[in-house]
Amino acid sequence: MYRLLTMVGLLATAQAGPDPHLPTPTYDSVAPSLPADLRGAVLIVSKTNGWRHIEHLPRSDAVLADIARDLGRRSYATENAAVFNDEQLRRFSVVVLNSASGDFLTPAQCAAFARFVARGGGVMALHAAGDDSHTAPWYVRTIIGTRFIGHPGGPDQFQPARIVVDQPRHPVMAGVRLPWSPTDEWYSFASNPAARGMTVLARVDEASYRPGGKLAMGAHPVIWTNPRTKGRVVYSALGHTPEAYDDPNYRRILVNAVRWAGR
Template identity: 45%
Template structure:
C-alpha cells in the first residue's frame, strides 16, 4: 500500500541535491599571478582562495579583520584570492602568509612546491578555521606536516553554534598572551582524527568537551583547538576558531590572530 508518506519520500529522493553556488563556487586553478603593490619588509599575505566550501560572509569579515590587525601591528598587508601568488618571486616579498579558510584543491604542483619551499626556508604561516577544515586533502604534506591532523567534522544543525570553554594550555606562549585561562565563546566546534604530535608540535589551547554537546564520533578526549608546528626552519600555527563572520569583531579573537601573526613572523618555532 502506497501511503502519502511513501509518495513524499519518493518525491524527495527524485530531486537531486544541488549545491548552493554561493557556498560551492566553480573551482578555478589560477595561473597568472596578481599585481602586488610596493610593500615594506615583513609584509603579510592573506590568501582566501576557495575551490571547496566557501562562506562569503566569513571570508570578507576575516580578510578585513586580518588586514586591520596586520596594519595595527605596523605591517603592510596584501589580500588576494589568486593562488598564483604562490611563486618564489612573490612569496619572497612576505614574512607571513595567512590562509583564511582556504578550501579544496587550490594550488598547482608548482604553487605547492613554492609554498612548501618558502615555509621550509623560514616562512611563517597562520591557518585560520577552514584552512584546516576539509574532509579530505590530496596534498598529503599539507595535511600531515603543516596541519598534523585530519578534520573529521564539526557541530551541526540544530546545534551548530554552541557555547564552549577553551582552556589555554600554554599561557607562556606568545600566541596566547592576553587570553584568559578559560575562554568561553560560541563557535562551530571542529574535531580531528588525532591529536597532532611530532614536528615540534605544541598544543596551545584545548576544547572542554564537557562544556558543549559534541556528537559521539567527534569526542577526542584531549581536544586541541589551537596548535603550532615546526616545519624545517619555518613555523605554522592553526586556529580552528572563526566560523561566524561576527567573531572577527571579538576583541579576544582579534588578539589571538594578532598574536599568531607576530609569532609567525618570528625567527624561532
C-alpha cells in the same frame, strides 16, 4: 498534480542558482601584480576550492588587514593562488590562509609554498584551512598534522564551549583572558596533532558542549603550532562566524600569531 509540484520544485531550484558555498574549483596560472613597496608584508589568502565561508570572509579579511596595519606591516589580500611563486612569496613574511579550502594550489604552487616555509616564512592557517578538503601530502603534514572529521550539525552546529589554554606562556596565547567560552563551530579531528609532533596551545573542553559521539576526541585541540619547520606555522580551528573576529580574546590570538609567525 505531481507533475505540477515537480515543475514548481525545478523552477525554484533554477531560480536559486548554484550554492555560493560551493564554487566551481579553479586553478590560477597568471600571478597578480603586487604593489611595488611590499616588503616583509602579510599575505592574506582566501582562495576556496572547497566550502566557501561567505559569512565570515568579508569581516575576517578586514580584521586581518587591520591587524597587519596595527603591527606596522603592509598587507595584500587575494584569491589568486598564482601568487604562490618564489619571487612573489619573498615579499611576504607571513601567509594567512583565511579559510582557504580545497586543494587550491597546483603542484608547482604547493612546492613554492613549501620552499617559503623551509626558508623561514610564517604561516597562520584559520578554520577551513584545516578541513578535509586539503589532500596535498606536504600541506596536510606541515600545516595541519591531522585529519578533519566533522563538526556538530543542526541546532548544535554553533555552541558556546570552554577553551582550555595548555601553553599560556607561548607568545600566541599571550594576554588571553580566562574563563573564555566563545560560540563557534567546533571542528573535530581523527587524531590529536600532538601525535605528529605538533605543539597544542589550546583545546576545547568537551564537557562544556555537545560534540556528539563520533566527534568526541577526549583531548580536543583547537590551536596548535608545528615546531618541526624552519618557518613558524600555527593553525586555529576557530573562526566560523564573523562575530568571532571581534571577540577580544580571538583578536588578541590573531595579533599574536601574525607577530609570532612573521617574526
